[in-house]
Amino acid sequence: MLALTGVTKTYGDGVGRVTALDDVSLHVEAGGFVAVCGPSGSGKSTLLNIIGLLDKPDAGDVSLGGERVVLAGRAEAARLRNRLIGFVFQSFQLLPRLTAWENVALPLFHRGVGRIERRAKALAALDKVGLSDRAAHRPEALSGGQRQRVALARALVGEPALVLADEPTGSLDSVSAGAALDLLRDVNERLGVTIVMVTHDREAAARCDRTINIRDGRVAGEAA
Amino acid sequence: MRAGPPPAALALEALTNLRGQGARSLLALLGIVIGAAAIVALTNLGHVAQAETLKRFEQMGVDMLVLRGIPAGEGPVRLDRETIERLPASDPDVVEATPLAIGRDGVRPLNRRQVAEEDAMIVAVTPAIFPVAGLDVARGRALGPFDACVPVAVAGSVVARDLTAGQAVLEPGERLSLAGYVFTLVGVLEPAPLEALSPVDYDRSILIPLSCARRALAAGDPTVALVRLQPEADPDRTGPRLAAALGNATATVTVRSAREMIAAMKRQTGLIARLLAGIGGISLVVGGIGVLNVMLMSVMERRREIGLRAALGATPADIRTLFAIEAAILSLGGGMLGAALGMSVTVLFSLLSGWDYVAAWWIPMLGPAVAVLVGGAFGLYPAFAAARVDPIEALRAE
Numbered sequence: 038m039l040a041l042t043g044v045t046k047t048y049g050d051g052v053g054r055v056t057a058l059d060d061v062s063l064h065v066e067a068g069g070f071v072a073v074c075g076p077s078g079s080g081k082s083t084l085l086n087i088i089g090l091l092d093k094p095d096a097g098d099v100s101l102g103g104e105r106v107v108l109a110g111r112a113e114a115a116r117l118r119n120r121l122i123g124f125v126f127q128s129f130q131l132l133p134r135l136t137a138w139e140n141v142a143l144p145l146f147h148r149g150v151g152r153i154e155r156r157a158k159a160l161a162a163l164d165k166v167g168l169s170d171r172a173a174h175r176p177e178a179l180s181g182g183q184r185q186r187v188a189l190a191r192a193l194v195g196e197p198a199l200v201l202a203d204e205p206t207g208s209l210d211s212v213s214a215g216a217a218l219d220l221l222r223d224v225n226e227r228l229g230v231t232i233v234m235v236t237h238d239r240e241a242a243a244r245c246d247r248t249i250n251i252r253d254g255r256v257a258g259e260a261a
Numbered sequence: 262m263r264a265g266p267p268p269a270a271l272a273l274e275a276l277t278n279l280r281g282q283g284a285r286s287l288l289a290l291l292g293i294v295i296g297a298a299a300i301v302a303l304t305n306l307g308h309v310a311q312a313e314t315l316k317r318f319e320q321m322g323v324d325m326l327v328l329r330g331i332p333a334g335e336g337p338v339r340l341d342r343e344t345i346e347r348l349p350a351s352d353p354d355v356v357e358a359t360p361l362a363i364g365r366d367g368v369r370p371l372n373r374r375q376v377a378e379e380d381a382m383i384v385a386v387t388p389a390i391f392p393v394a395g396l397d398v399a400r401g402r403a404l405g406p407f408d409a410c411v412p413v414a415v416a417g418s419v420v421a422r423d424l425t426a427g428q429a430v431l432e433p434g435e436r437l438s439l440a441g442y443v444f445t446l447v448g449v450l451e452p453a454p455l456e457a458l459s460p461v462d463y464d465r466s467i468l469i470p471l472s473c474a475r476r477a478l479a480a481g482d483p484t485v486a487l488v489r490l491q492p493e494a495d496p497d498r499t500g501p502r503l504a505a506a507l508g509n510a511t512a513t514v515t516v517r518s519a520r521e522m523i524a525a526m527k528r529q530t531g532l533i534a535r536l537l538a539g540i541g542g543i544s545l546v547v548g549g550i551g552v553l554n555v556m557l558m559s560v561m562e563r564r565r566e567i568g569l570r571a572a573l574g575a576t577p578a579d580i581r582t583l584f585a586i587e588a589a590i591l592s593l594g595g596g597m598l599g600a601a602l603g604m605s606v607t608v609l610f611s612l613l614s615g616w617d618y619v620a621a622w623w624i625p626m627l628g629p630a631v632a633v634l635v636g637g638a639f640g641l642y643p644a645f646a647a648a649r650v651d652p653i654e655a656l657r658a659e
Contacts, residue, residue, distance in 0.1 A: 091572060091653050112576035116265075119574020126656060130569045134281040146274070147574040149266045191573075 038067035038231050039088065039199055044097035046083050057083035058094070059254040065199075065233060070225040072242035073235045075251035082203075084251060085235045089201050090118045102198035119148050123192030123230075127204035129184045131176040137187045138163060138172040144195040162190040165228065166220060182213035186220060193230065200224075202234040206241050218244050265579050268586075275586040282559065289555035290595045293636060296548025297599025297628035298606065300541030305607040305624050307534025312619045314530050315523060324356075325393075325519040326488040326500055327458050330512030338512040339482035342471065345507065346387065348486075352503065354494035359389035360483030361460055362474045368424070368467055371436040371443065376426045381417075382466040383439065385474030385481065393487045394453070396463060401433030401448030410472035414444040418452040419464040437467070440477040444469060458519055460485045484512075496520055542631070548595070549635035556588050556643035560650070567647050568655025577648035584644035592636020593629055600628025 046058040057080045065071045075081040086092035087099060090106060091114070099106045101121050108114045118124075123144075131140045142150075142159040150158070163169050166186040176184055185205060192200045202221065206214035218241055225232050234245060242248045250257040266274070279286040330338035340360060348358035362385040367378040390396065391403045404415055414437055416424070421431045437444045444467075453463040475481035486507060490499055500516035507514045560567070567580055575583075604625060611618035 086653055089572070112578060115571060115574050115576040115579075118572060124572055130565070130656065132566055132569070134277075143570065144573045146266055146270065147570060147576075147579060149270075152270070195574075 038069065038102065039063075039065040039233065040098075040100040041084075041088070042098045042100075044084075044087060044094040044099065046080075046087065046092070046094050056254050058087070061097070061251075061254070061256055063249055063256055065231060067231055068225070068229045070222065070232045070246045071234070072245035072248045073233060073251060074237060074239070074242045074248050075257075076237060079251045080254040081235055081237075081251050083254075085201065085203055088199075088233060089122055089124065090114050115147075119144055119195060121198045123195060123197040123200040125185070125188050125192045125200060125202040125205050127207040129176070129181075129188045129208070131184055131187060131191075133176055136173050136175055137168065137179065137190075140176070140187055141191045141194050143191060148195065158194055159190070162194040163187070165193060165224070166190045180213070181209050182216055185209060185213070185217050189217075189220060189224065193224065193228070198231065200230050200232045202232060204236055204238075205234060206236065206238060214238075214241070265576055268582065271579065271583050272586050272590075275583055275590060278583070279587055279590060285555055285559070286591065289552050289591050290598070292548040292551030292555075293545075293592055293595025293632050294548075294599040294602060296541075296545035296551075296635070297596045297632045298603035299544040299599075300538060300631055301600045301603025301624060301628045302606040302610075303537035303541040303603075304534065304627055305604060305620055306610060307530070307537040308621060308624065309607060309611055309616055309619055311527070311530035311534060313616045314526055316617070323519045323523065324490045324492055324494070324496075325458050326490060326496060326503065327460055327517045328486040328488060328500075328504055328507055328514050329460070329517070330484045330507070330514055333508075333511055333513050336511055337480045337482070338484040339480075339509070340484060340486065340507055340512060340514070341509065342483050345483060345486045346389075348488065348503065348506070352499070352506070354491050354499040355488055355503070356491055357389050357393050357489045359387050359393050359487050360471060361386055361390065361485045361487065362471060362478055362481055362483050363461055363485065364474075364478035364480065366440045366477070368420070369438045370424050370431065370446075371438050373424075373426070373428065375428070376424055378438075379420060379423050381420045382461050383478055384461050384463075384466045384468050385471040385478060385483075386468050387471050390468070390487065393489050394459070394463065396453055397451040398448045399451045400430075401446070403448055404468060404470055408447075408470045410470060412442055412444045412473060412476075413447045413470065414439065415448040415450060415468040416446060417450050417462075417464040417466045417468075420467060421449045439467065439469075442477055444477075458517060458522060460487065545631055545635050548632070549639040552588060552591055552595075552636050553639035553643065555591075556584065556640055557646065559587070560584065560643045560647045563647075564650055564655045567650040568652040571650065571652040572656060580650070581644045581648035584647040585640060588636050588640020588644065589633065592632045592640060595636070596629030596632025599632065600625050603628060 042062045044058055044061045047056045049055055087094050093108050138159040141162050142155040145155045160172055163172050166189050168186050206217055209217055221232055224230050236242055248260045330340050332338050342360050345358050345360040348355045364383045366383050368381045369378040370376055388404050388406055425431055433447050435446045437446055496518035500518055504514040504516050608618050
């Protein structure tokens with residue numbers, strides 16, 4: 038499903054040269070729910086950006102859904118992200134002036150889907166996360182947990198191969214965080230969506246099938 | 262896989278974004294509206310003023326020549342009356358010609374003791390002056406061929422009013438004391454607009470028969486000739502020929518033609534119109550900088566949104582188009598509103614100043630056209646800046 042082989046990424050030149058990822062190889066099977074763990078500065082974010090097709094590795098290959106990803110340019114990368122990846126961000130990243138369903142439909146808008154189809158699919162995605170009764174609300178009228186569910190619906194709406202969750206519980210209280218993890222687990226099991234979750238929360242990681250630990254730009258080990 | 266949202270969807274999205282920004286969008290719009298209104302109003306005013314100036318010229322006809330004697334020696338100018346009056350017969354280009362002798366003296370109605378003496382232009386003319394200069398009589402009659410040297414006078418409208426000192430109007434038949442002689446008033450002129458080609462201000466003149474000029478005027482000989490040409494005559498060629506015919510030992514003759522003056526006036530008003538348009542252009546540039554400012558602020562404030570859209574699959578071209586459409590809506594909308602406002606201002610100004618409102622077809626286009634140009638110039642940069650936003654940077658941290 039997702040495979041990284043020999044991915045290396047460095048920033049800067051000369052003395053200031055920092056190796057963020059050093060020959061990282063990993064594999065996530067289809068339908069898996071994997072946590073990527075590591076302290077800040079471990080290269081976790083860089084890994085996330087590369088898996089999310091937001092950044093290009095200096096060396097190594099990324100394969101998504103069985104095909105090797107070649108990023109020809111920013112436009113091509115954007116189209117691949119749109120088709121292959123659903124993002125869930127720590128701070129939700131909902132646009133405040135759009136309603137819940139409009140936020141959910143955003144990936145479809147940038148795919149060129151017409152408004153009527155957009156709305157239908159967005160409502161269906163909201164239904165999957167149990168928020169169909171909040172479709173016309175703006176984010177400010179929703180609780181933190183509800184916002185994260187809208188964000189998850191947005192990640193699911195384009196039927197991506199992979200949902201990439203970056204610290205999805207980082208902005209939530211423990212109750213909402215637990216609920217959000219339950220929902221991710223539920224979506225993973227019920228809909229068979231592959232999920233990669235980046236977190237530094239051990240408890241959250243423990244809820245996943247498997248944890249990949251990152252230290253100093255290398256895979257430090259896996260825990261099931 | 263579809264390429265991305267169609268332009269119509271992006272336009273709708275842009276409109277939604279602008280509405281979402283409320284007051285900020287309105288301020289940008291206002292900048293463009295005022296800029297466009299200024300350029301349209303100022304250009305249109307220049308146009309109206311030009312038309313008004315030319316109208317005054319064209320009322321008197323474009324076939325006029327004024328031949329004026331300039332002293333060539335010590336003595337006064339003495340153009341030959343006979344030569345001038347014979348011009349229509351002797352020169353095929355001339356329709357009518359009339360000599361004028363011009364002086365200045367005090368004039369007073371004899372029967373009105375309370376009225377003080379008024380200083381007036383005394384213009385000795387032949388009857389041909391009335392058709393040639395386009396003078397109409399309000400009361401009484403004009404000078405005729407039988408007035409050869411009868412002491413009769415026709416008063417200009419302002420002189421006639423001044424000589425009543427607020428009393429009953431001056432009627433034909435009253436007697437005027439003029440240069441020690443008594444003249445009988447036979448008519449009062451309608452107000453005649455002062456033309457650039459008028460040798461005298463008829464409103465402030467007393468017209469007397471040229472044959473009487475030697476009595477009433479210090480210098481009784483004609484110094485000026487008004488000539489009306491055939492419509493197809495070329496004033497540039499006829500003028501010098503007539504000037505040569507009238508010139509003599511006492512005077513060289515200069516020519517001024519209506520066409521020449523209209524051309525000069527057009528150049529002058531055109532210059533003013535361009536100047537006004539330039540001032541309008543400056544205000545439009547200021548408006549454009551307003552759009553630049555608002556759009557750049559918008560790009561900076563919406564970095565996170567741009568980054569999010571990019572992460573979710575918006576291509577740089579989509580984002581560029583989105584912001585360019587936002588700028589275009591502001592510019593085009595502001596331009597059209599500004600054009601309407603600018604023209605309203607001009608109509609109002611025309612009404613208040615009593616001028617005729619005219620507008621060339623291109624004036625209403627000017628607002629949106631220039632606004633789009635300026636908005637495009639200032640709106641494209643923010644659009645490109647938006648497309649360069651890096652989603653990783655934009656989405657990182659709070």
